[in-house]
């Protein structure tokens with residue numbers, strides 16, 4: 235049966251003489267021994283190279299990393315050092331970015347229901363853009379202006395309006411956001427977008443600098459982006475604003491046989507489309523997954539192997555839906571393999587499950603793994619660098635795994651494993 239397609243592994247992976255996988259020159263068994271399992275292992279150079287590829291494709295100052303994909307101080311710093319701006323979607327994400335030393339002026343604030351406090355903090359800190367999502371949010375920005383809340387230079391905040399262009403991307407319903415029936419943004423089709431532009435232009439509480447759209451996440455069809463660009467260009471060109479933000483959403487291959495456009499191809503499609511349409515605004519994008527997903531793998535330890543003859547085999551690992559909720563949320567597929575046997579045939583089909591107290595706690599519905607997979611084996615799941623750690627939880631009071639950045643033979647802990655005391659840190663009862 236199929237061996238693992240090594241293209242699903244991050245760029246800087248190799249196999250040592252004894253067959254053990256290395257990431258950034260670090261042996262996976264050593265990383266597991268030092269930091270325990272489960273552990274998120276990031277190939278730091280891969281992350282940097284994706285940032286550089288994005289900047290190469292779109293230009294300096296035109297790539298805004300969507301931090302919700304994966305955020306900790308080390309990641310915020312890395313993205314900023316590589317010339318990216320940061321898209322934050324809450325006061326919490328802004329706090330972490332600023333705690334990493336990223337200036338607010340390099341952050342853009344998203345969110346369909348930003349609180350007054352989040353807006354006040356972001357505006358006074360001087361975020362680059364507030365991406366305004368609703369008329370109610372405009373009311374809040376007006377109220378803050380009446381209270382004298384302004385940026386560090388005394389001026390009203392620069393705002394970008396989030397437009398819902400009515401383009402449906404071919405992706406999961408919960409992560410497709412550009413269609414008319416959406417909680418996000420001002421609908422183009424019903425005239426809200428035009429009303430929002432008129433209001434923002436008249437307002438003294440904000441300075442309208444551009445429009446934005448995000449058609450969805452994990453989009454594999456470059457043509458979906460070209461379609462959105464076309465609809466947005468029609469709307470944006472007559473407005474003659476300096477900024478056009480075309481969102482994120484570039485898909486990545488998670489499993490065998492998937493093929494996603496590269497960052498460079500994405501850039502070519504979008505920028506060619508914009509040029510052909512006559513867009514004169516500065517075009518920027520907000521990739522999240524395409525930067526972070528393929529940079530990491532999660533390494534678990536196998537705890538039980540239960541064969542039910544004629545039914546199936548269950549393989550349980552020491553994590554689960556608390557470190558990767560995507561299979562449960564979206565039915566997302568992942569590959570799995572043994573770091574000690576990267577290129578071995580994987581002839582056992584098993585259901586890979588976690589340790590949570592529910593049957594729905596599945597990491598892979600039909601994982602292909604080597605037949606000799608045994609209790610105590612390290613088991614790795616690639617392409618878990620986006621929306622794993624960041625969507626994780628403490629369900630069943632399981633402590634969150636650490637994050638390790640590997641590069642040049644050095645394994646650097648950037649987020650430690652939670653302790654049992656961390657579980658009580660907010661419990662004041």
Ligand SMILES: *Cc1c(COP(=O)(O)O)cnc(C)c1O
Pocket residue numbers: 300302303321344448450451452481482483484520521522523524
């Ligand atoms: C989630 C999101 C992104 C990033 O999406 P990816 O699929 O991770 O690239 C970019 N922009 C906005 C507004 C988002 O909500």
